[in-house]
Amino acid sequence: xxxxxxxxxxxxxxxxxxxxxxxxxxxxxxxxxxxxxxxxxxxxxxxxxxxxxxxxxxxxxxxxxxxxxxxxxxxxxxxxxxxxxxxxxxxxxxxxxxxxxxxxxxxxxxxxxxxxxxxxxxxxxxxxxxxxxxxxxxxxxxxxxxxxxxxxxxxxxxxxxxxxxxxxxxxxxxxxxxxxxxxxxxxxxxxxxxxxxxxxxxxxxxxxxxxxxxxxxxxxxxxxxxxxxxxxxxxxxxxxxxxxxxxxxxxxxxxxxxxxxxxxxxxxxxxxxxxxxxxxxxxxxxxxxxxxxxxxxxxxxxxxxxxxxxxxxxxxxxxxxxxxxxxxxxxxxxxxxxxxxxxxxxxxxxxxxxxxxxxxxxxxxxxxxxxxxxxxxxxxxxxxxxxxxxxxxxxxxxxxxxxxxxxxxxxxxxxxxxxxxxxxxxxxxxxxx
Numbered sequence: 001x002x003x004x005x006x007x008x009x010x011x012x013x014x015x016x017x018x019x020x021x022x023x024x025x026x027x028x029x030x031x032x033x034x035x036x037x038x039x040x041x042x043x044x045x046x047x048x049x050x051x052x053x054x055x056x057x058x059x060x061x062x063x064x065x066x067x068x069x070x071x072x073x074x075x076x077x078x079x080x081x082x083x084x085x086x087x088x089x090x091x092x093x094x095x096x097x098x099x100x101x102x103x104x105x106x107x108x109x110x111x112x113x114x115x116x117x118x119x120x121x122x123x124x125x126x127x128x129x130x131x132x133x134x135x136x137x138x139x140x141x142x143x144x145x146x147x148x149x150x151x152x153x154x155x156x157x158x159x160x161x162x163x164x165x166x167x168x169x170x171x172x173x174x175x176x177x178x179x180x181x182x183x184x185x186x187x188x189x190x191x192x193x194x195x196x197x198x199x200x201x202x203x204x205x206x207x208x209x210x211x212x213x214x215x216x217x218x219x220x221x222x223x224x225x226x227x228x229x230x231x232x233x234x235x236x237x238x239x240x241x242x243x244x245x246x247x248x249x250x251x252x253x254x255x256x257x258x259x260x261x262x263x264x265x266x267x268x269x270x271x272x273x274x275x276x277x278x279x280x281x282x283x284x285x286x287x288x289x290x291x292x293x294x295x296x297x298x299x300x301x302x303x304x305x306x307x308x309x310x311x312x313x314x315x316x317x318x319x320x321x322x323x324x325x326x327x328x329x330x331x332x333x334x335x336x337x338x339x340x341x342x343x344x345x346x347x348x349x350x351x352x353x354x355x356x357x358x359x360x361x362x363x364x365x366x367x368x369x370x371x372x373x374x375x376x377x378x379x380x381x382x383x384x385x386x387x388x389x390x391x392x393x394x395x396x397x398x399x400x401x402x403x404x405x406x407x408x409x410x411x412x413x414x415x416x417x418x419x420x421x422x423x424x425x426x427x428x429x430x431x432x433x
Contacts, residue, residue, distance in 0.1 A: 008297055009044035010304020011367050011396055014051035014424060022060030024077055024168040027140050031056070034422035035138065037162040039106030040081060043113065044307040045396030046424030047161050053422060056166055058108055064088070065169060072174040073131065078108030078167040085174075090283075094174040095231075097129045101339075103288050108167040113393040114159035114353040117287070118207040118229075121344030123175075125355040127158040128348065131171040135164060138420035146171075147349065156416035159350030161392055163417045163426060177231045182207075182286045184229035184279060188272040192222025192322055196359075199342045202228040207286075209341045213265045214325055214334040214363060222325055224340065225272040229286060239281035246294030254301035254366040261334045290337070300366050306396055308376055309354075309362035311343060312388035317359035320386040324361060324379055331375050335363035351409040351416075354391045362394065373397055392425055403429035 006013050018038075019029045028035070031054035038055040041048050058079030065075040072094045074085065082096060083103035089095065100115040109115075114127045123129070132146035135157055143165075145154040157164045184207075189195055195210055202208055205228040212224035290296050297305065312320040321340070328334055339362045343355055365372050380402045383390060389406035390398045404410055 005041075005049075006304065007044055007046065007048050007396075008042050009307055009367075009396060010297060010300065010302075011306060012046055012049070012051075012424070014046065014049040016050045016052065017054045018057050019054055020057050020060050021079070021166070024061050024134075028056065028136060028138060028166065034420055036421060036423045037108060037112070037166045039079065039109035039112075040104055042102055042105045042109065044305075044394045045392075046428070047113075047392050047395070047426075048109075049424040050422065051424055058106060058166070061108075061168060072176065073171060074174055075169065075171045076107060077169050078111070078133075079106050081106050082110065085172075089174055090177070090180055093176055093179075095177040095283075097123050097173065097175040098126045099287055100126075101288065102291055104291065107170050107172070108162075111158060111167055111170060112160060112162040114348055114350045114355065115393070116343070116355040118209045118341060120346065120355055121203060121208075121342065122206050124344070124346035125348045125350075125353060127350055127353065128346070129173045130154075130158065131173055133157065133170040134168045135166070136168050137165040138418050142168075151349070153416065155349045155351050156413055159348065159353035160413065160416070161352065161423065161426065163421050163423070165418050165421070178233040179231075180283050181232050181234050181280055182229050182283050183232040184227050184281065184286055185276050186225060186227045186273060187276045188223070188225045188269055188274060190223050191220065192318065192325070195222060195224065195226065195340060196318060196342075198226045198228075202226075206230050209339060211268070212325070212338045212340045212361070213269055214328045214338040215262055215265050215332070217326065217329040221322060221329070223269060224338075225269065227286075231283075232280060235280045239279065245292060247296055247298040250298040251301055254303070255299045256305075256336060256364075256366045258332050258334075261336065264336055265334070300364070303367040303369070306365045306367050306372055306376065307362065307394040308365065308379060309360060309391040309394040310379065310383045310388055311354065311356060311358045311360040311391075312383060312386040313358045316386045317342075320382055320388065321359055321361055323382050327375070327378050327382070328363070333365055333368070333372065333375060335365060337364045338362070351413040352392070352407045354389055354393070354406075356389070358388065362391075392429075395425065398429065400429045400431050
């Protein structure tokens with residue numbers, strides 16, 4: 001069937017055919033042009049789009065295969081969502097060792113983007129906990145690979161953007177937790193230097209993340225709100241999960257503008273505690289705050305949003321993040337959802353994996369066309385000079401040059417690409433010059 005659609009960011013648009021995969025043991029269905037595996041479409045740009053080609057939608061590959069209650073090893077199909085894993089396994093005392101900011105991604109998508117969470121400094125990226133996967137190629141061949149079996153194919157597929165074939169199933173190592181509760185401590189910080197000091201001081205805690213006011217400037221540059229947390233058993237004062245809301249429609253214009261941003265950022269910062277405040281609450285608001293608002297991306301209006309996430313190395317993190325924030329503040333095009341955190345020293349095996357030692361900043365920008373694209377090009381220049389990287393899962397416009405700097409193992413990756421697979425992002429970043 002045909003489909004004209006977008007990714008979660010709403011930009012760009014693509015017209016592609018969609019073929020549903022229902023049987024992991026069956027060969028791939030016939031397809032026209034080049035194909036691309038597709039999960040829940042939660043990437044922000046065109047890494048999950050295939051204009052003029054075919055999406056191989058894993059909606060039908062959503063089954064548990066087996067689970068070892070004693071060891072926490074789960075084998076499942078690649079179309080199963082992280083939300084379904086959490087719902088099924090958390091009541092049994094098991095949780096995801098690494099989870100991104102939404103649970104509405106599939107296992108295959110988590111592997112293809114080697115997603116990360118708020119605990120990279122302790123548990124690395126998602127791929128570190130994948131014990132084995134099966135890869136189905138367009139020629140009908142199948143490869144079972146993992147860290148100890150065909151590790152080169154595993155390294156290419158982990159973070160490989162779905163370009164090495166269709167992941168049909170995977171074996172994952174889950175982790176024991178005492179229940180659905182998280183103890184979190186929150187406080188605001190005055191500037192970027194204080195963020196780095198807090199990150200260091202709380203490094204023993206499993207999770208840490210900060211919201212940063214990207215419109216602040218001068219002595220307040222980099223101010224924000226810092227949270228660190230751990231899993232805990234239930235307490236009498238534990239707060240329940242919040243009811244789910246939904247954004248009912250797409251407004252004719254973006255609700256994210258300089259006035260609303262400045263008001264929100266001022267209010268959010270001022271209402272956050274000046275001294276550490278600790279509370280115990282349900283895991284969902286901590287791990288997945290935006291999942292509580294259905295279709296939150298609609299607030300950016302019909303032109304959608306452009307998300308930008310970068311990572312810069314530890315030795316230049318402070319000046320590079322400072323310059324990025326200065327450019328955003330002077331541009332006046334900030335973000336409600338500005339997330340700042342430190343990655344740990346762990347390195348992923350994935351040839352194109354984004355997580356690496358350093359500091360990462362993620363922001364959402366309303367799509368204002370050329371004005372927004374020029375700002376993101378400016379940010380790219382800072383990241384490139386720092387020898388950092390831009391995250392493909394959140395990108396809709398980076399250049400081939402920026403991609404090559406971001407992923408120096410790109411030449412090593414190329415021989416593993418399925419010749420009949422492609423994506424909008426892949427065609428864009430493989431243009432020479």
